[in-house]
Amino acid sequence: MFCPNKNSYLQLTIAMNPRVINKAVRRAMRKKQFDPHDEIPPAQRLESMQPSMFAPWVDITRAHLGFGRRGLRLINRELNSEDSLVQLQAIHSILDQVQISENAIFLINLNIVYRLIDLMQDRDPIVREKVAYILTHLCNYHQGRQRIMSRPVVIDHLIYLIMRDRKEIRYAAALCLKTLTRDRCSCEIIMKNDKIIVSLLKMIKDDHMAIVIFHLNSLKNLSEWDPVPALKANAFQVMKKLMKQQETRIVAAAMDCMMQLLKHSVGKKLADQHDLTHYLRNYLVSPDIEVLIAAVGLMGYTTLTTRGKWRAKEFSFDLTKRLVTLCVSHNMPVLQLRSLQVLINLCDSPDIRAHIKKHWEKKIKSIKIRTHEQWDGTSETTTFGLETGHNYRTMCIENVETIKSDYGDSIHAVNVTSYVRRVQEVKAHLIMLINFEPYLH
Template identity: 60%
Template structure:
């Protein structure tokens, strides 16, 4: 059956109206459902995605080409058409077609990625934004990421699409004899990228970069790009909240792969300054980035010098649960060194009370991290004696939820009730999901093994409290 609202410029022009075929099939099946897209007027605007930058003189609901791979080949060729409107139509059509898996894979095999990368420097803001959106969809496929990784210059283009227009007049200020480079990019090229003031383009480019940074192999290529870490650290200090959150997630993945370059670029001080931000999401993401930095020996040393454990005390009872989860997760790395444990002894009463309270929270992720922090602190004899004297009974009363009571996420939602605990194939945006770190199904939630880990951590903490030097 034809679906008039599914494609934009691939509507078939034939002798028979496609809606007649739909109605004939519905009548044969005695189907009485009402589909507004099959009724008049025939031009129905797309509801799947509405562009923030509208293309001039283009109707996104009409087209003249046919379905099938012949039309996709024509679209691929029209990306570099000399006709401005034809190029816009082809980009909008491809943006619709990549939503379908078969067409996306076919376009990847047609090397559409290379054509799209060439269009990232186009002066038209509509083209730049839509190209980033298409590349984000294609990066969700292994074949698409492989083609994108073969052109490392895409990261330079994405980096300067994310830059603000603070160098708008750089071309005019630079003399002809002194036109060298700015941040590794020629000034006449930089002018094309930085004369845009559209936050939509920066957001689309940041989303594409974050999607690519989720791949482990891509992180190696991204980290080799010159000054990309430095530019990301500069942009997170002054931009819209949504864009900053995407950059922080990108930095978290890059720091996990290689923390040396961010540490040399003062990433630790930048993240520490973001703790004072008013937005709780930025604070939470900054703590996650600092946790990756503290995995390195230099990061642990910086955490001791800045007393990060003492800074995090005020975030343990934060009203935003994500901030508390991130704060306890960061504290798992800041309480590893001997210096941090002896410093934590100065606030032993307050710190152990908060952490024991968090161990009783109804969130397994928060329980696991709080238990790990207490295990780290029990290496100090005085803290261990304090835990034995005041909190051992409370630790033994910790209740670990069963798999029926937990939907596999760090937030209490109604997903399990609505979907029958279908958490194995479920993905929730903006909710931290517990995942496996091994095997072929690394992205699938394994609730049973995770809950067993929480129970094992509880028993490990009890053993740490009762540990004797002579035992």
């Protein structure tokens, strides 16, 4: 049968749509096709085979203009045209041109951002959607973020699109906001808007899955800058409910967001009151690697408090066994680093430290750590070719999560060698703690 993830010989040569063959085979087998995205809960993947918004009588690829610096100036001027058709063609042409770095920087220097922010309130839904995508591309540049954040009214426009517009525009606005929050200077300006945290928490509850994940990433970045507004808006309770979802991507994103909340003293108290250390035990045996990484990272903060350590002491045998197994069976530096950090936190208790030394010291010393040649600095578990086959022409590859350091001046800088060295240092520190004695014989 036809596999949508790979370009088979049948797909590339036959004139008939292979999905028709699949449908005929299922009907002959009397096999009912089950789509998990039609089930509850309502926060599901945003999918549309045919868009509900379209631009009639418009070549949506390019305007009838020559390009180059002079052409970009003309397109920028046509954004102010009274003819909606000319304006729409210019917007689609700009969306094509911002894919090129040189043209994007040139358009930013032409102050195109200010006109685009005004067009976010346009009546035409096509204009609102494409403008959100253009701003998303411009957010990837420092000059673009500077000009966008110089007009904080853009946050109000994004909130309006996220709260009240149709799903395609909500998706584009959520993507734009997530891209903006990746910059810490932008987070400082965004957090001055009192509506942003409450609006995101409202839309997280019952929106499409892809939009919910964007909102969770935005909340994580904003909470990393200042977790107090999110804690005041009961974000802790909302994240705990999202952790019960069936979709693993939402569960992992909710755990990452809660991890930022637990960096505050109020978040640690809430974790102790809700017995979060015991609650995370079930996630440590999850078959999904993303949930495992997020759960172990969250437990690294729940075991910092004295109450969390005493709670972990009640099931220390199962917990330490699972954490050591994760370090030995997986050679992912991210998972190993977080598991070792939890073990270091538990070693503050003398009983747990003695138990680890007695049963798991040899296992910990035999942990194998990747070299920098074997690791590309990402937490992706599957290779590109294995996942997508030869379908590189039509498959949409999402951005792979990249490891970043949690402290220092260059917080977003990635250095694979230093990160692997950090895992080795944490392992050596754990072995030293296991053999630590508070007195001399």
